[in-house]
Structure formats: structure tokens, C-alpha cells
Amino acid sequence: MAVMTQSEIVGRVLRASTTGFDCGTRGSTIDERHVFGSFVKVPIADDRSMYAYGLIYAIRIEDDPLARELVMASIVDNTALLDQRENRMVPVEIGVINIGFQSGGMLMQALPPRPPLSLSEVQLCSGDEIYVFTQRFEFFRLVLSASEVPSDELLAAAVRYAAWAYPDQERYEFLVRCGRQLAGLLSHDLKRLTRVLALIKP
Amino acid sequence: MSLEFNKVIDQVQRMGRYAGKRNLSHSDRLELALERFYRLTDLDPVHDRIHLVRTSGVSGYRGATPLPRPYSEIIAGVGDAPPMPESATLIAADGSQVYPDQHESSLYYLVNIGIYVYHHGAQRLPAQFTAPELAYADSKIKDGDGRVINNQTVNARRTLAEMQWLTRQAAEYRDEARPLVTLHDGPLLKFFGATEVTDAHQIERDYMQALRELYDVRAVLCGYIDRPRSTSLISLLHLMELAEGEINEVVLKTNGDLEGLTDESLLRHVLVQPGQRSAMMTQNSPQNAEYKNQGAEFEIAFFYANVAPFGQPVIARFDVPLWVAREPAVVDALHALLLHQCGIQGRKHYPYALTRADEMAFVSSVEKDQLNQLINIELLKNGIHPEMSNKLQTKGLARGERRQHRLRG
Numbered sequence: 112m113a114v115m116t117q118s119e120i121v122g123r124v125l126r127a128s129t130t131g132f133d134c135g136t137r138g139s140t141i142d143e144r145h146v147f148g149s150f151v152k153v154p155i156a157d158d159r160s161m162y163a164y165g166l167i168y169a170i171r172i173e174d175d176p177l178a179r180e181l182v183m184a185s186i187v188d189n190t191a192l193l194d195q196r197e198n199r200m201v202p203v204e205i206g207v208i209n210i211g212f213q214s215g216g217m218l219m220q221a222l223p224p225r226p227p228l229s230l231s232e233v234q235l236c237s238g239d240e241i242y243v244f245t246q247r248f249e250f251f252r253l254v255l256s257a258s259e260v261p262s263d264e265l266l267a268a269a270v271r272y273a274a275w276a277y278p279d280q281e282r283y284e285f286l287v288r289c290g291r292q293l294a295g296l297l298s299h300d301l302k303r304l305t306r307v308l309a310l311i312k313p
Numbered sequence: 314m315s316l317e318f319n320k321v322i323d324q325v326q327r328m329g330r331y332a333g334k335r336n337l338s339h340s341d342r343l344e345l346a347l348e349r350f351y352r353l354t355d356l357d358p359v360h361d362r363i364h365l366v367r368t369s370g371v372s373g374y375r376g377a378t379p380l381p382r383p384y385s386e387i388i389a390g391v392g393d394a395p396p397m398p399e400s401a402t403l404i405a406a407d408g409s410q411v412y413p414d415q416h417e418s419s420l421y422y423l424v425n426i427g428i429y430v431y432h433h434g435a436q437r438l439p440a441q442f443t444a445p446e447l448a449y450a451d452s453k454i455k456d457g458d459g460r461v462i463n464n465q466t467v468n469a470r471r472t473l474a475e476m477q478w479l480t481r482q483a484a485e486y487r488d489e490a491r492p493l494v495t496l497h498d499g500p501l502l503k504f505f506g507a508t509e510v511t512d513a514h515q516i517e518r519d520y521m522q523a524l525r526e527l528y529d530v531r532a533v534l535c536g537y538i539d540r541p542r543s544t545s546l547i548s549l550l551h552l553m554e555l556a557e558g559e560i561n562e563v564v565l566k567t568n569g570d571l572e573g574l575t576d577e578s579l580l581r582h583v584l585v586q587p588g589q590r591s592a593m594m595t596q597n598s599p600q601n602a603e604y605k606n607q608g609a610e611f612e613i614a615f616f617y618a619n620v621a622p623f624g625q626p627v628i629a630r631f632d633v634p635l636w637v638a639r640e641p642a643v644v645d646a647l648h649a650l651l652l653h654q655c656g657i658q659g660r661k662h663y664p665y666a667l668t669r670a671d672e673m674a675f676v677s678s679v680e681k682d683q684l685n686q687l688i689n690i691e692l693l694k695n696g697i698h699p700e701m702s703n704k705l706q707t708k709g710l711a712r713g714e715r716r717q718h719r720l721r722g
Contacts, residue, residue: 177668183659185622190431191657191665194439198669 119144121151121167121233122205127226130257131165131208134233138172138201145170148268150236150244151207153227161214163223164236164244166269168260169206207233208260210250220249241276245285248292255296263303266293267310274313286313339573346571346579349550353388360385362553363597366560373562376548377594380614384639386592388549394588394652395645400434400490403650404482404532405666407498408471409674411681412464413454418699419688420461421449424471426478427673430486431666433650439666443673444478456511466511472503473516476523483532492646494533498667501536501632502600502613521607528610528636533647536632537664541617543630544568545596546576576617577628584619584626588652591617593638605635614638618648620655620662627662629655 121144122136132153136145147170152162178201181191195201212223227233236244244250254266270289277285290308297304353359359379366374379385411423423445430440448454456462479495486493503520505513527534551568552560568574580591595601595614605612612635621627631651637643654664661668676684689699 177658177672180659180661181657184657188653188657188665189436190433190439193436194431194669197438198441 119235121145121235122203124153124227124229124231124233125204126229129209129222129224129226131168131206131259132163132227132233134205134207136203136205138203139196141170141172141203144235145203145205146272148265148272150241150269150272151233152213152236152240153207153231153233155212155223155225155227155231161223162212163209163227164211164213165207165209166254166265167205168208168265169204171204171206173202173204205233206260208254208257208265210253211244218244220244220247220253222253238276241273245273245276248289251289251292251296263307264310267307270311283313286311339578342571342574343578343582346547346550346574347582349554349571350546350579350583351389353550353553354390356385356387359388359549359553365557366552366565367597369560371560371562371565373565374548374552375545375565375596375598376552377545378549378597380593380595380635380638381609384593386594388546388592388594390592391584392590392592392648393586394590395649397649397653398433398492398646400432401492401494401646401650402486402489403431403433403494403496403654403666404479404486405429405431405496405498405664405670406475406479406482407667407670407674408475409671409676410467410471411676411684412467413461415461416701416704417685418701419449419685419692420454421447421688422454422462422467423447423676423684424467424474425674425676426471426474427670427675428478428482429666429670429673430482431654431669432490433653434490439669441669441673444474446474462511463509465506465509469503469505469510469513469516472499473520473523476520476527479532479534480523480526483527483530487530492533492643492650493530494535494647494650495527496664496667496670497534497536498671499536500538500613500630501534501634502596502598502604504600521604521611524611524634525607528634531636533637533643534634535637535647535651537651537667538630538632539663541577541628541630542575543577544575545594545615546591546617547571547574547579549594576630580617580619580628581626584617584628587619587622587626588648589619590648593633593644595635595638610634610636616644616648618652620652622652622656622662627655629662 122134125133125135145167147167149167150164151167152164155161155163178195181187181195209222211218211220251266254269255262270286274282274285289311293307294304297307356379360382363378379388406426406428408424408426410425413420413422425443425445427443428441432439454462475497479497483493483495505516507513510516524534547568551571552565555564584591593614593616595612601613613632614635615630615632617628617630619626620629633647637647651664654666655662657665658668692699
């Protein structure tokens, strides 16, 4: 996946808190960078010495009264479609849950000390960054305990996404380690554990 | 409280009963109008009657007339939706404005024109842009006596700017796919009253110049009127029913037993199939005569069409200059293109290009506030301390952040 090898702009921060943030972009730019469960980062210091790390948990395409009327037409006019997507800048909002932060050389899997500022650039994490970040699994607990996100599906999607950052010979081992970690965290809820394991099974 | 509903509910109920009764007598008049309309299958008596009111000492007829021969169409005739042209270029212009406000910290007005270009039959991204113009010099915002210009003057200048932008864009797109349709929101016959509008005569001259330039590039100019309220056709039905000796200014002041009907209310029962159009007509008025005096091609004609692609008819009026009206193939193309435009927005039957031009032009109250802030910053930079009037400031206090007190649940 090209997205795993280079950092790219996903959008810009619209609103934020220490638990997560929403970023926005134009509808015409939505592509493989905007994937449920992908790892993103955003600077939380002006000098870019500190980044918050997060997972995309929701992608919302906003409507407006004109768009609602256009979908009611028996045939959607091709030029109007092009116009809507390119000229009218259909807003896309991307929800991100924070799972860690990096300060100096230190990587922490905990909530960041402060949220990013409005209009900060949200970037897709590179494959190397995901590889380093997923050497530890404390962020699993943050995701599983988050009430505002579909936590099981999100964690499974993130694990599958992260697996592609691993070399072929390490990928299976990574997934097994994830499974073991989940077994520990969800030992009190076997139905839930079974479901998440099924979602990440290679 | 702004409106006490307990004090208005009785009036609302009486209004409902009144509307019900009014509807009954309306249907009787409608039947009469339909009967008279379907009798107008011969153009000669209509031409004769129009000739009579134009040449006798009687004035005051403001109704519809057929187009001059040989372009005239049978009044009771109905045209079906024509085939769509393969390609065309549609340019729509619409404007909005911020009126001068003596209570604001600075005196100015803003006209913002939205332009939208739709390439029919081509998979091309439509072009769009806005042209804002901020007027602040005394020569722009005050009349000859030093009084601040009124809102009608701003409206007139906005209308002129819309037409001038259509002219510029038509010249720019003159080599693109034809027909080159230029769409204006509203009637083409403009009345810039000299008693209300500052520099009305100059605006009229500039407006006619814009029409001339559109004619020079053979643009298909069209004024689109949504929910038309005109009664030109009803007036013609009334005129045709009068005996020759009965025609006088007093009788022509009303539409007699058809008074209260509009062309739209009649044609909803005539143009029942999607896309159908009425005959092309012109309006008999001194204003249109003035346009005609500028050249026969500048007289304004009109037709009505049912722009709903299905279901209940939705009648719109299309104003076109005579240089368009006398070309049947061009009228067909315009008719088809506008039906298509009106079908794009699902349940809302209005030309998509005009909707988008309006969207581009619209200045929201938030944007107006931001503009005022920008102006205030620039004034401060130049040593002027802007301040709103006490009236405006106190209004802001009373209206802002109002809390409603509610009973605890």
C-alpha cells in the first residue's frame, strides 16, 4: 500500500480535545488516505517536536439542501455531479480517536497532553511509524474503553491496517501477538473476544 | 415575546375560511377564462383588436399581444417539449447586495455578482466565479443632493451589473458551443423609476447597451420568472371579450369578470403535459414600446412553460428579446435546455445554473459582519475610530444571547 510508505495530508483539524479530533477535507480529495482504522498523526506543538497519534474511526460526508434535492432527481445530471464534487467542495469530516503521542524521541501510548490546534495538518503515518508504534499494545485498552467509537471494529481494522506495515515474515507473528494481547484484555467477555479475534484472523 | 400566538389564532382561522370561499369563486372564473382561451384559435381578430387599442385614442391596455406577423403564434396553441440540442453553453448571472446602513460604523454598499457557466452536452467542469464591488465614495453612495442613495438604487445597479456581467461572459464564450444562452433571474423589461432611483436614466441607457452587446454576439438572452404573477394573457382574454364600443380606459383598468386570475392559474390547466409551452407573445406597454424604439429586435416577448418533469404542472415564464423570439429553432433549443435545467434539482423545478449563480452571489449575515470587521480594521489603521449608532448597538444588546425561561420538566 502506497499510503504506508509516505506521509500525506489527510485533512486539517476542525475541532479537537485531548481524547480525539475531527478533521475536514474536500469531497473531491477523498481516496485511499481516508480509511477506517488507519493511523494518523498531527502536530501538537508549533515546532513540530510533539505529535498526537490517532486512529480514523469515522468518515462523514456532509450534505446540504441542494445535494438533498439533486439525489431526488430521477437521473443525476453528470455535469451537476461534477459540479458538486469539484466546485461545491462537499465537506468531508473525519473523526479520529487519540491513541498516543510522541514527544522528542519518546513514544507514549496514552492520551496526549494537549489537543492539536485548528487547521493543523493531519498526516497519514508512514509504514515505519506504524511499525514502531505497534511494537507495544497499551493503545488497545484506550480503544476498547472508548465509548464514542465502534471499538471492536475499529481495533480490528487498525490491527489489519498495521499488519501491512510489517514485512511478510513478521506479519503472522504480529497478528498472533495482537491476539494474545486481546485475550488478556477481553478475558471477562468471551463473546466479544471471539468476535474481535475473528475479525483479525489472517 | 415577539408574536403572541394566542392573539393571532382567531385571525388565522378566519383567514382559512376566507381562502376556502375565495377558491370557490376562483374556480368559476377559471372555467370562464379557459372557455375564452380555447376560442382564440384565429390570429386575425386578435391582431385587429390589438391594432384597435394601439391606434385609437384608447390607452391603458397592458395585456398580451401576438408577435408581429409573420412570427405570431396562435394564442390557444400549445407546444410540446422539443428535442434537446446536443450541445450548448449556458451562462447564468445573479446578484446580491448589502445595502448602505447609516447606523453602521461606515457608509458603503456592496454588490456581489455570481457567474456560473454550464457546458451542456460536454463532460466539462462548470466555471464559476464572483465579482464583488464595494462602493464607498461619495459619488457612488450619495445622490446629487448629498443624500444617501436608497435601496431601490442599489437594486437597480445590481440588476445592471448582472446584465453587464452576462454581456462580458457572452463575449468571452462566443466561440463555445451554440446556442449561447445567457440566463437572468427575473423579467427583462426593467422599470428604473426616475423618482426613486438615482441616475435612473443612465442606468436605463447602460442596460440597453448591455442588451445591444448581447445581440451583437447573438446570445440567447432569457429572463426566467419563477411563480409568475403577471396577468397579460388574462387581460387579452378580457379585451377580446369586449364589444368594440365598450373599449375604454376605465374598462381596461381591470380584467372584468376575470379579475383576480393570473396567467399562471389559467395555464396550469392548459399546459398539463410536462414540458409544454404556451404561444410566444409580447406585452403591450409603453415600456416595451420604448425597448422597441431602440430597434425591433429589442422588444421583449415571453412564453410560459410547464417546467415540472412529472406530476402537477409548475408554470414558469420566460422573457426573451425579439431577436430570440423570431427564431423558432432557437426558441426550441432554449425551451428544451431550460426544461432540462429545471429537472436537475429533483423536486425543485428551477434552472440549476441560476441556483448556483445565486449560491455564488449570496452574502450571508455572517459574511456581512466579517466584512464590517475588515472595514473597521482598515479604518482603525487609518486613524478613524469606527462606531455603530447607539440604536444599532442597543438592538444588538436586546437581541443577542436571549435566554428563554422555561418550566422545569
